[in-house]
Amino acid sequence: MVRLLMLFIVLVLTTVCSARQLSNQQLYQTLDSLIEQYNQLTADKERRVAIIKDGVKGLKLTPEQQYDLNQRLYDEYVAYKFDSAFYYIDKNVKALSGSSDHDRFAASAVRMAHILAVTGLFDRARRLLDKVNPDSISDQQKIAYYTQQSELNLYRSEMALATKYFYDYIKRAQYYRQLVMQIAPKDSYDYIFNQATYICEAGDTDQGIRILEDYLRKTDLGTRTYSIITSTLAFFYQKKGIPQQQEYYLLLSAINDERSAIRENNSLRSLSEVLMARGNNDDAYRYLLQAISEAKFYGSRIRMMQVGRMAPQILQLYDAERTQTQQRTNLLLFVISFISLVLAGIIIYTLILYRKKHAAGLQIIEMNKMLASHSAEIENVNTQMKEANRIKEEYIGRFLELSSLLISDGEQRLKQLNRLARERKLEELYAELKTMEPVNKGIRKFHSHFDTAFLNIYPNFICEVNRLLNSESQFAVEVDGTPVKHLSTELRVLALIRLDITDNQKIADILRSSITTIYTYRSKLKAKAINKETFEDDVRRIATYR
Known part of the structure; x- marks a missing residue:
């Protein structure tokens, strides 16, 4: 059933990319459905990796075969789980350290540098790249080497945001992009992506968008390349100030990340920023929590720092809403207290009037009439006290009714859950019960x-x-x-x-x-x-x- 659902989602997304027939609201529904299948998609990913590992159990591998296996497992883990990707590529780096096979060492060093940069270990990544001599490796490895140098400088620029070093890192990233474009085939992903990002950084965002949107039509769904291109297009549209298109490409990127179990991602966090700016705090908080969960699962300190910057903003908005609710409650309590004080004043004033009347009657009525009048006055006071008690009961009843209304909110949720269970709407019931x-x-x-x-x-x-x-x-x-x-x-x-x-x-x-x-x-x-x-x-x- 799950596989049929996944096939359906792939077909739907293919239609989206070719004709853009789905609205953002429908894309949100697709994304929410994939997030609900988070555990199932993770289990599918684990099974695929287990099949690769089980395929070589009991076999004695040559160094070349072990190298290829480590490389393959790294590729499976690189966007899924940091520590596993690090473990396998570290084996190749250590095995090739000091080797005369410069190409294979460069390939492993570049991959190791990527995984180190992703988790924020910039100095270690730079030192490892310094061990690679670009003059002694093939053009293919040079492209990977220059691309990683560019990526490392982009990560460092993000950490240096709002400092004087930010543009230094951007300039170095642009420099390495130029080196890639000098040697990469003009129809390759490396050339096209570096060309688009270089042009955009140079100021021609429209041309960068046209280049990537043309290439996206030829890119397969389910690949990390698809996620990177759509995420980059979202960034380009953000620079142009077109939030609708930014949101659209962030949704495509996030959907592809979730479907492919890509845990090293940035789209969910960026999507929560868009939603927060629009005032949709509940969905923004929900997607931010998912982004935090995936960043923790992967082990990326950079992504944790990015989502950590947003958490105080959302919490501040929730605090503001809570403060506003508290202020309304305080105002209601003040009104109720004021009315109670007015009623108490009326009762006291009434008692004072009756006491004065009783005192005046004692001066003009004969003793026997005074006794009768006294009894009548006591009876009259008792009547007034009964009325006062009824007034108190009325206001107590109103207060209890108010409290009951507050309690009924909780009862309504229980009734809703009972209704869903009674009507066997299990998916909606599960969604309600699952909420954290x-x-x-x-x-x-x-x-x-x-x-x-x-x-x-x-x-x-x-x-x-x-x-x-x-x-x-x-x-x-x-x-x-x-x-x-x-x-x-x-x-x-x-x-x-x-x-x-x-x-x-x-x-x-x-x-x-x-x-x-x-x-x-x-x-x-x-x-x-x-x-x-x-x-x-x-x-x-x-x-x-x-």
Whole structure:
């Protein structure tokens, strides 16, 4: 059944590319369907790789056969799982180190440099490429070598965004693109892609778009090349300020990534940015969570950093919505409290009037009439008190009704689920049950409460941490003149260390992160410290100042 569905999706996407008959809304439905099959698609990918491995079990391979096998497994893992791709290509690099076979060493070194660059290990990638002598390798390997040099400089430019080094890296990437175009066949992907990106960077975005759109018609679906071209076209349309076309190509790229189990991707994150800019925060958050999940699965620090930059923006929007809801609730409570105070004042004033009337009657009525009048007044007061009690009951009833309305929202969801189950709409029921929004909301509340409680106890914590760090690595204490009220992930790690929780696994469990991510954060923070040896001990000595 799954294979038939996948075949149907391929046919639909083929129609999209040739005639563009599907709307963006239909593409979103296709993308959501593929995301729901995430586990199945991952399992299919694992089975394909297992078939390759099982095919050589028990066989004694020659060095050349082992080289080819490692190369093939690397190609399977390169966009799927970082550590596995690194493992197999590292075997070839080590086996060919010092070898006279310059072409094969260059092929392995370029692949290793790519996988290192993808995960952010730029210096190691550069040092490995420096070992390749382009004058001693074939034109085919030169193309791969220059392409990787260009890619490495693009990654470094992204990390140097908004710094004076950004354009230096862009210029070097342009230089290597020119070298590729000098030796690559003019009808090859390497020539056409580098030509389009070079022209676009030089200022002629329209020509770059025409070149890639013409080549896209000849590109097979399901390939990484298809994902790269559509993602690049989305970037070109973003530069031109045409968000509709940008969104269209991001959808094609993301669909191809999900269908092909490509976990090293950027389209879902970019798509969530488009949706967030349009005000569709729920879908933006959903796609961002999927992008985070895939980046963690692959192990790419660059992609994690990219999605990490967006998370605070979406959380800020959710906080703004929550604040607005809280303000409306506070206003309603204020109105109810005001009405209650007015009613209490009326009751008190009524009692005062009746007391005055009773006092005046005592002065003009005879004793026996006074006793009767007194009884009548008591009865009258009791009647008024009963009326007051009815008024209280009415307002209590209204308050309970209001509370009931709030509770009914939860009941409506239960009824909806029961209805779906009763009508056997299992796919819709599964979609409703599968949603992680309640869990995610709990995580956000946990982070918010943790941040607020911690900063109440340690109000000067961020300032004290900054005193332990180099000046260029310090955290912001204020945003637009307002003190920071929420901690970043790095500061939460330090906060837990301040609370004497130092085990990486415990910190990862509390922050719902991976132990590798926590280890990376701690290593980076220690590297930024003035005194690296005593940094975490210094953090644990930060006082409350209360």
